[in-house]
Amino acid sequence: MTALSAADPAIRIVGLSKRFGDRIVLDDVSFEVAAGEVVAILGASGAGKTTLFRCVTRLAQSDGGQIFLGEHAIRNLGGRQLSIARGEIGLIFQQFNLIRRLSALDNVLVGRLGEVPTWRVMLRRFPQRDRQLALAALDRVGMLPYALQRADILSGGQQQRVAIARALAQQSRFVLADEPVASLDPQSAKSILSILRDIARERMIAVLVSLHQVEFAIQFADRVIGLRAGRMIADRPAAAFAEADHRMIFAT
């Protein structure tokens, strides 16, 4: 792992574009996230937030532009190198994507899959260190008491937290969170967002988080990016985010 100072852009997106058929979903999107920084993406439903995350992780193939995560030029990678780069990205999905029949703990251990030898994964014998990391991650999101509960009987908000713990356990250099607090009450939402901000600071992780709520963005992010119909219409320090920006982003 290369040492990153706070000034290096950890995530750098340049002129990214993505089409689905004729519909342009991302149009010339460019921004940077520094190590240790939290950047919020605000956008109405359908603005392209999920699509952006899918392009950055190469779950979807973008049509133009460049994506740099640290030293990885994501758009040019394939096979083994793509796997290595992905191992450094912790993605929190909007739909959680937990393995239904596995326990919360086993789901958090998914975050360790990249590191643990294949035979151990197949036999489900994770080293002590990885189990400790997983339990600590569960504790951090307040889900330790549910460690052995099956994922499919947890409530939506609890599944959300397990999904976040999975990303924490991965100890990645980059965290991308797609509406991580959409199904949480305001109090839990705040605690989850502070966790994301704290790990950004503690571990010098670049955190990119999409949100619907402007007040959360202003409170927890260092910078706010406005996305509207696939175009960036704002990129400001959170403190400078104004009512006018809000209206532009969510105007119908």
Place this chain on the structure above:
Amino acid sequence: MRTGDAGVFYPDPARSWIAVAPVRFVATLLLVLLVYGFSIYFVDFDLGRLWSGLPKLAHWAAKAWPPDARELGVLIERAIETVAMAVVGTTIGVIIAAPCCILAARNITPSRLLYTPMRWFLNTLRGIDSFIFALLFVAAVGLGPFAGVLGIGLHSAGTIAKLWSEAIEAVEPGPLEAAALTGANRLKVISYALLPDILPNLTSITLYVWEFNVRSSTVLGVVGAGGIGQELKNSVDLLDFARLFTIILIILAMVTAIDQFSAWLRRRLV
């Protein structure tokens, strides 16, 4: 002009003319009639011949009573042999199917290039009945249950791999994506994120195929590939209907027991 609540008129979204209900109905009806017309023509459907054959059947049925239980021990042994053939044959099928179904499932196949040939291969195995495979293996490895087991194994490999790969294609992609995004290789993703969610489903499919194989094993003896079918054929050849009746009763009891047992197991799985 009817309008919605807001006083706005919403025209129906345009559809192609083929999607209009009466056109679709008439077209479907014509197609069904055509299929029946051809099929009845081809099978020489003739109730008169059935009528004239009925006395012969009745005569045989009369001769079948009381069932002849003198060789009950041997027959039951043959029934057990039949179930055993299904067990071993299905297991061979599972062993062949396991690697094949990964190649043949669109969402996890490591190679798009191998996907289509694998599908073709599996369709071929599935398209050739165990009975036909058994016929070939009897010629190759000689009479007896071993030929039958090989036949069942090849045919079930195709069936199991096809049903398994379809089950795999039906899983939601999210958890697999989440696992792949940790940098995990394909083997880790499949064994950790895919298997736990679909193992009950795969097992249920396997039991279903095994159940089916018990039924198809009962006729393999007709081509000399072991099992109770061999006894069945002997009795028919000798017109020994009392013994035949016993065999049919044993087959019925065996198949019913197996079906119930397998259905019970499958219910417990999901």
